[in-house]
Amino acid sequence: MSRLPPPLADWIAARGWRLHPHQQAMLDRADEPSLLLVAPTGCGKTLAGFLPTLAELGPKPGPGLHTLYISPLKALAADIRRNLGAPIEGAGLAIRVEDRTGDTGAHIRRRQRADPPHILLTTPESLALLLSWPDAPRIFAGLQRVIVDEIHALAESKRGDQLMLCLARLERLAPGLRRVGLSATVEDPPALGRFLACHPQPCAVLTADPGPDPDIAILDTETPPPWAGGGGRHAIPEVLDQVRRHRTTLIFHNTRAQAELFFHALWLANEDALPIGIHHGSLSRETRERVEAAMVAGALRAIVCTGSLDLGIDWGDVDLVIQVGAPKNVKRLVQRIGRANHRYNAPSKALLVPANRFEVVECLAALQAVRDRTLDGEPRGPGPRDVLCQHILVTAAAGPFGADALYAEVTTAGPYAGLSRPAFDACLDFAATGGYALRAYDRWRRIMLRDGQWQLRDPRSAQAIRMNIGTIIDTETLKVRLRGRGGAPLGEIEESFAATLTPGDTFLMAGQVVRYEGLHEMTVEVSRSPGRDPRVAVFNGTKFATSTLLTHRILDLFQQSRWPDLPDHTADWLALQRKVSCLPRADRLLVESFPHDGREHLAIYGFAGRNAQQTLGLLLTKRMEEQRLDPLGFVATDYATLIWGLEAVTDPAPLFDPTRLRDGLEGWLAGNAVMKRTFRASATIAGLIERRHMGQRRSGRQATFSSDILYDTLLRHDPGHLLLAITREEAERGLVDFGRIEEMLARIGGRIDCVRLPRVTPLAAPLMLEMGRVPIEGAGRQRLMEDQAAALMAAAGLG
């Protein structure tokens, strides 16, 4: 049994603490080349990760970097530094711990490269940047251990793929490096282990005691949830009551806009002036840090938040989690519930607040899934090649490399273990010449082969490559600040939203109604404007698709003859839908057609998840365009697609011919907005489009042009280009999700029920208020533009 160094063991004993079994197991198995710890929140997971490091470094460690800790959140790195301080200082260990993130000053970053600490806490992006410097081999030569925290979250995005490429590089710089992954509860730990390990080595999995079942229920409200839309504001009195009855409550929302609206409404009803804060990713760092500090100090009774609090700091005093809106995904719900009661072996307490009638059904389905301990999750695809293109450029920035060696290195990363040599070579060619069929840039290559080594043609381009590091694609945002000298920064809004504001407009920001005053040096200036009805800031929230598991459970619920587990209002609503139309079922496809507000509508209840329903919208509107039904646009939710246009669809069955749907996917999907959005992200990651940085945006706006133009140009002149192939791969697994359309087509087997109705049906009502509408560029749009142009000219007396 591995022992801790005496001073540390004494310090722990002096506090009356004992190691949890999984913490001891981490010490005992410290020599495993790769080790994944799966444990619920609140059981000392992070300390478990660090114990072997503290044991190995001991009281008088030699110089040099021993352990690299990587977290998805900057704030977490800073928090861990504080938390590690207690045992290290308490036990009198001479271990230096420092964090290094985008917030670390240039001076400290330079010093860290010259003289690295024993333990460096960082993020995937900061690590990639560190590896792009020519002195990386020296910094990492003695590295012993890498700890990847919240690896379950990193593995869900390209940040994880980039990180695994960086670990492959570290393995070359420090052979024999040991890897540790720390994960919340996941459905397939061995798959996460393969993601982490140095391929083909195996990864051992350690599973901590999952603890008792959570105490979870749907919150009863006096006012039933609204028919449509929502945000949970009907539940304000009951939520406030729960806040009063608990020490600290986290109130989770699915989008930032909903969090802002809910927070605003909560404050208006907060007669006891309970201290309640708000926390989400669009708020300024200062605002977020203030809330976090107040929370740590126990000064807040509740925090209205989004996914920004899914990870991170252990809030010891949280004793209730409230989820407002549909949970979408059972695994994420379980992880959120785990935020409550961070005491090991105490049940977490959670309440679900469905925001509308449909979500009541989804919440019930999710609650039953949590009780049955079934988790959902889609298998992870192979590592995306746009990330690899960036990695090749970053590698070149660090110094010359051989193609064979880099290929061997890259394929030790779990996500890229199956990467073929031709696929790798295509990325290398893209990095060097752009990879165009027209060899226009042979003289102006970005990297070129000299003496068998690939290197930058122009060493100065290393700077541009470093500026482009990262896989997070932000929409362009503007800072929001209170007007006046030293006005407090409030957060950020999307540029497209800011462009629509005129002085005097009001919107919600950081829980306050603010009035738009003007734009000053790329900052939106606002003043406080109490008591007015706000327009809502449009935030970019990630939209998760409801999992297959959950949609199947919902469809099963629909088939019950009665719904004793559902509140009366929802049961009555489903009964009404059954009466005027019918309820969707897994083995048939329900399609409703009705006029509304001067437009013809078609609702298709495919229950295939948001992305697949969106694809279905694109495929169907294309067919409608061919049939001269003049569709104008559509919106997709997790369970349905709603299409509106100028003509009614009388016979939808031919639209769903699977062969023609598949042809459509092959043939023309290329031209649509979803593909362009996907292209923009991949082209930015791969380095074709440079990120725009602070200050550069202002000059010559007419000189910058949209990535859509690049996409259209490539499609016309170079359809075989690597980035188009990457875009297709990305779209098919992400935004297109054709797999789930196939799943739907298979289960409905051509059985389509078309119902024509004089008005919106109970089930279609929520669709009318959905955001994220996709316009169709076709004959209908042109008809509309011409009508509008004629009307404007007539109004101006020019018609």
Add this chain to the structure above:
Amino acid sequence: MTGHPFTLAGAALIALPSGALWWPDRRLLCVSDLHLGKALRIARRGGTLLPPYETRATLARLDGDIEATGATGVLCLGDSFDDLAAAGTLPEDERLWLLRLMAGRDWIWVLGNHDPAPTGCGGTHRAEARIGPLTFRHIAEAEAEAEVSGHYHPKCALAGRARPCFLLDEARLILPAYGAYTGGLWCHDPALVSLMRPGALAILTGPKALAVPMPRTAPQIRPRSSSLSR
């Protein structure tokens, strides 16, 4: 061709949906801001390697307009090349394509801020050109009359779609950018609002040229298509 006909200082002109200006009486086609060779210039400077097809895309469009109108003269209203070196480094096939378009036509290059000196491509180079009642120059001058210019790349939104556009009042016309890799400046930008007189029109390019009163302020409502937003 569904262009928008209008008169400026007595000259009968047509704004073509492609973004070119057609003067039937003079058989003159006018285009602005081609920015030929832009991708190569960015690469030369160590920037990213954009798809190197924008010059042929622009030339193909110009070829189509010349063919459709039967123009005997072409006037390029400045920023025809993305920089002075771009004219010299055009790939051979693109250079030949341009020469073929120029052959047998009066070809006038008006100088722009990107190409402020003759480029050695043949044709006539002018700081500005006076033809009949009209003056053609790259950048509009505040007090000018009967002026045709480019430079600003104006764009305008209608029914939620942004398109490059012409701007027209009784004194001047500003052309949209014709080149493939060009962005736009909103026509409600102060630079354009101060140039254009009250009553100015924006003529949107696209499948058909569409004229609307030029918007002078940012749209009040976020442009998005919605059956509920009306």
